[in-house]
Amino acid sequence: xxxxxxxxxxxxxxxxxxxxxxxxxxxxxxxxxxxxxxxxxxxxxxxxxxxxxxxxxxxxxxxxxxxxxxxxxxxxxxxxxxxxxxxxxxxxxxxxx
Numbered sequence: 001x002x003x004x005x006x007x008x009x010x011x012x013x014x015x016x017x018x019x020x021x022x023x024x025x026x027x028x029x030x031x032x033x034x035x036x037x038x039x040x041x042x043x044x045x046x047x048x049x050x051x052x053x054x055x056x057x058x059x060x061x062x063x064x065x066x067x068x069x070x071x072x073x074x075x076x077x078x079x080x081x082x083x084x085x086x087x088x089x090x091x092x093x094x095x096x097x
Contacts, residue, residue, distance in 0.1 A: 014072070017070065017072060018068070021068055021070040022044070022057055022058065022068050025042075025057070025066065025096050026043075026058065028096065029042045029058065029060060029066060029096065030042060033060070040060050040061040040062065041060065041061050042059070042061075042066070043058065043059060043060075044057070044058060044059075045057055045058065045059060045065075054089060054090075055090070055091040055092070056090060056091055056092040056093075057092070064093045064094060065092045065093045065094070066092055066093070066094045066096055067086075067090045067092035067094070067095050067096070068095075068096045068097075069082055069086065069097045070097075082097065
């Protein structure tokens with residue numbers, strides 16, 4: 001049996017997964033606009049400072065801000081976990097869950 005001397009930290013795993021989910025979210029947002037006949041670009045929140053970074057995840061050409069939320073276990077459990085405080089603190093216009 002393999003005993004990993006350095007188990008993967010769940011927080012680090014979630015942060016890495018969030019980067020992947022946000023990359024996918026950019027494509028989904030662009031496709032959503034394209035279905036309506038608009039061509040836009042989406043970029044990451046490039047603000048400086050922790051509070052500004054927490055305000056939203058992505059911003060599009062029109063200035064609409066987006067918050068991306070995901071749950072790694074939702075696919076296997078059928079349940080989606082979302083902290084209500086995350087919604088309360090977000091300043092995003094739209095949520096992509």
